[in-house]
Amino acid sequence: MSQHKTKSSQEFSIERPIKKARKAHTCCSCKKTIPAKTRYIRTIGVAESPRHYGNDFFSNAWHPACLADHQGYVRDQLRRQG
Ligand SMILES: [Zn+2]
Secondary structure, eight states: OOOOOOOSSOOEEEEEEESSOSSOEEOTTTOOEEOTTSOEEEEEEEEEOSSSSSEEEEEEEEOHHHHHHHHHHHHHHHHHHO
């Protein structure tokens, strides 16, 4: 099996667990504060941009529980579609 780079508008993202926030962030899911010095997860990704050539870069901060909730929700949606 070979791996091809898919040509699509699909975005990808990577999760980067941060052990200790250097400063307070806002969770992109619940919009509550992630206080400094606590653990959180940052997702960094690229999405094809419809506005210009190239890609848009995005970066979100999550409470670990909020990201787990979100991923469970996405899996549910996929199950329903498939
Ligand atoms: Zn949250």
